[in-house]
Amino acid sequence: METSSSGRLILKWGKESKIKNVPELFRERVERSYGKLAYKYKDKTGKWVEVSWGEMKKKVDSAATFLIKDGINKGDKIAVLSDTRPEWAIVDLAILSSGAITVGLYPTLSPSQIEFLLNHSDSVMLFVENKEKLEKIIEIKDKIPKIRKIIVFEPEGCEKYFDSPTFLSFSKCLSVEPDEELVQERINQIGKDDVAIMVYTSGTTGDPKGAMISHGNIIAFLSSFDDFADILEIGDDDISYHFLPMAHVAEHIAGFFGRINIGLAAAYATSIKAVVDEIKEVKPTVFGAVPRIFEKAYARIQEEVGKLPERRQKIFKWAEKVGREYVRFLNERKPIPLSLKVKYKIAYELVLRRIKEAFGGRVKYFITGAAPIPYEILEFMWACNLKIYEVYGLTEATVITHANTPLEFKLGTVGKPIKCVECKIAEDGEILIRGPIVFKGYYKNEKATREAIDEEGWLHTGDIGEIDSEGFLKIKDRKKHIIITAGGKNIIPAEIENKIKAQDIIISQAHVHGDGRPYLVALITLNSQEALEFAIKNNILDEKEKEKAKKILNELAEKPLSRPEGLDELMKKISNHPLIYERVKRAVENANKELSRVENIRKFKIFERDFYIDEGEITPTLKVKRKEIEKKFKHIFDEMYKE
Template sequence: MGYQNLAEMFFDKRQSMPDKVGYMFKKDGKWQSVTFKEAVDWAEKLAAGLAALGVKKDDRVAIISNNRIEWALADYATMSLGAMLVPVYPSLLSHQVKYIVNDCEARVLLAEDELQVEKVKEIQSELKTVKNFFVFDAPEKLEEPWKKLSALAEMGEEFLQKKPTHIADEIKKVKRDDWATIIYTSGTTGEPKGAVLTHGNFLSNIEGILGVVDLYAEDIFLSFLPLSHIFERLAGHFLSNHQGSTVAYAESIDTVADNMQEIKPTVMVSVPRLYEKIYARVLENVEMGPPLKRKIFYWALGVGREYVNYVMNKKPLPFLLKKKYNLANKLVFHKLQERVGGRIRFFVSGGAPLSAEIAEFFTAAGLIILEGYGLTETSPVITVNLPDNFKFGYVGPPLPNVEVKIDEDGEILTRGPHVMVGYFKKEDATKEVIDDEGWFHTGDIGLIDEDGFLKITDRKKNIIVTSGGKNIAPQPIENMLVTTQYIEQAVVIGDKRKFCTAIIVPAFEAVKNWAEQQGKTINTYDEMLQLDGLKELIRKEIDLVNENLARYETIKDFIFAKQPFSIESGELTPSLKVKRKVVEEKYRDEIEEMYKV
């Protein structure tokens, strides 16, 4: 019999592995370790503090913070009362924070630091239901009603002296069908919707994953994707805790490379952006190296690809290929493995499609990437490639406790214990995505092959229909573009148009190196856009991609984005998906110019 709820799963670690290191974080330049007993004791005090404030079953607590141990403990503390932690991305603007906090009717708000406190203060008087405000890293001057998180723990200590078994008693009341959280989808269109997920949704997903993937207490996760996003919350928070693994919190997204060297993780979860950047950096270094180094690298890569294709197709390995692969590993691949810490058992990729070329490259180098697929509304995992059962360009077979089918129009549908209850206070929106038979309509287009592997071709809403009636999936083309040496980001345009065009963000570091070889120096993105020859350089990259496309899919023209797409400038969601409508609107005039020919 599995756990009844997620708080029980967490609190169990105090009995089953009290002295095991559960969490690590960096403070004053040094990594600190927290045992499971210390973590649970801390969370229990926070839970009791919330109870002292009157927080009870089904109440909501909002949190706006980057990844840190307080985030994790606040989640379990809130859940232990049968209440729900509602994450708010720390990158959101004040009016977006106000919408989510008011929509979920939060009673308590937890903020990370002075930056987030100042953001909340702008809309504080408009927060209708929040009665208590706490901050993790308190500024020197803390104005009422704000209090330090330590004050909440102190309230909890007093509460536990009077009612020592209260939290344990409350945990026993929480059932699998009870609501665990509301997660607001960042959404590439429209206002966010709050997906209501139960303890059973998450636990079923954990159980499904563990039915096909081996994870151990000895594993170390490096957590850097936002815990506000369901992908990290499930994998680098709930799943890791279920197994008693250690979670180390990266200092920031900018320090991930250094933190990998320090922590030497065994498992790491990421969106494709990280793998694309590593891939681009490796190829850049190779191309700048001497001819012999380049020759050895591409020989090793060829051997690796041949080796991996034997493994993928489950064919016996020829003796000579084994020998060549061992040599390739010794000469080339072990250096890449060391760059990511030297102990990675596997990476996990999700949140957006991973290029088949990049997946093959990493696997050839002895770094397996298990690409999976899912959505906020599905807790999230629907399918995943496995270490011994994978295909490049596919997102794997369904989990054992998950159903998947393709609808008549090509849309992917899924059913099972992983599907959300619905959207909070949005009954009509819920009925649009969950039909009478319990099938959740994902909005993604795909196919299932003869081996049961799912392939995503694009978002239903993203499909481009040219004026000539041709259907084009832009995502695979964009994936091909960003895996070229000099292109960092790309958006393909062409709906209701005669032909396809693209908005391109050149890869600054790669172009900078290219410019230096031409005797030119650039220091900023704007200076890069002024470079003579940049248009021709990118045109060559696009022409290489066009060679592998049907004629009606080819990119006929392109423009440069004025700046890289980012969360701050509004073109990316917090989970790094491109908001196509925002991009198209921002570059509307430039796009029209391309179609005047």
């Protein structure tokens, strides 16, 4: 099956378009790319199954027909609780085609968190992935009275519930004869100002808020973010690989709706555990990823290099040095000397190319955001011809407001504003955004909406940043997170925390504390997988504990955010071991060398376990809930100042 070509980019900046909503965009894509590959996924036999845009439309129309005939009205809210998979995408387009609003839920949420979001959003229907997710819903079923139907993607193990009219297998939706006229009639009623999706913000400082993003917001963003497809000539051989959660605005809008606009095929990950192997199979050319992936890859590479014979280590270090020098010329937009070009070609073919091959070998670029990547990691990845373009945005601004692009980039920044965005820095350093990508407001929360958008239409992002002389934006931290020490010094904790985490892959989270204090301290958590592997290799655990650790590692490989039985007990022992303390101490000392004296971490404590979503310590996007940590672990911070 052919893949689709970006020569048929639909929405483009400066080009007039009659498209006013997402379903119309999808239908235009189907018309232009009917027989071409839309996506592929692995079936239960391990074989890749390919689906064309035309076949996808039939599925979408069947599901949309079912929704409309089942009584879904324009403006109703329908929630989806699932990992990213083809059914999520089909249901999303079906919901939007029925005039309803998609409410994405993170599959890692606890039953009580799901209950809050379903009730607050006034969702009337829920799509659930499988038995595991359905069990969370069964636990709260009596507390979500507005949900009148629950539809399951994978019916295995859920059969006992299907006797009730409330429960249904998704295959029943797809078996409905599509009524194109009925669906088109509903699509015609959807205007640019109508809400398309509701995205609940992570809530690092309180309850999540439902950000309402309109069809017009999405169309404006897609029209403005067309540089990558044009410049890199995304074409017939290109394919993206998807494993990030669709509940996140980046994967939902930039990842999914973006590829509809470009006409880019997708391969869906079977599971998190399968990602490393499937990347080599799929050989994606476009990749969305979170910074931690690159941080872990870099740490792993450096660790493996350290095990090589001395001669091979020297060759690697030479290649790395040459690659970094080459990237500095690129980044500063200076002519590259011929001698350096020759050395880089040798270094790349001899060493650096192999690292790119670990990502499939064909990646044209990565787009990443959410948190800054340490400069040394960015530079190294670029040296390996793994071009990472950092972007910046937020849910309330329809995902991306600033981006580095192939034509304009500067490592260590998040780029310049996209075409429809105005940006300025307020007197207190806060980043302000204005343009057609600014959201419609928070659902049932006018007070918060007025606080977010001022009378002149500027969105107050809550982030502190600076714009350099060339117009590139650099993010510092959240405005509310700034620490003012007892000596009156303003400290940006995120910069310190990122430096600590970048030193060693075993560190999961670093929370810097020191507001009103004489110096800074840090509460550090360990990455459970890395800590368990280290403990097994270094005999921190006895034989019985090692067997338990290996079993837990298998579970974590499948579900990295889970909390298997027995994990906390093992982590408590590991976190108190002298070898672990020395390893973390080295990381903190190395980070301190890169920081000013006032930013130095004077004391740290290794917590006995990692932070967890179900403990209310981190958000579904793995951001630390600072207020919760400060309050919950006050006794630990107080103790560090007494010692």
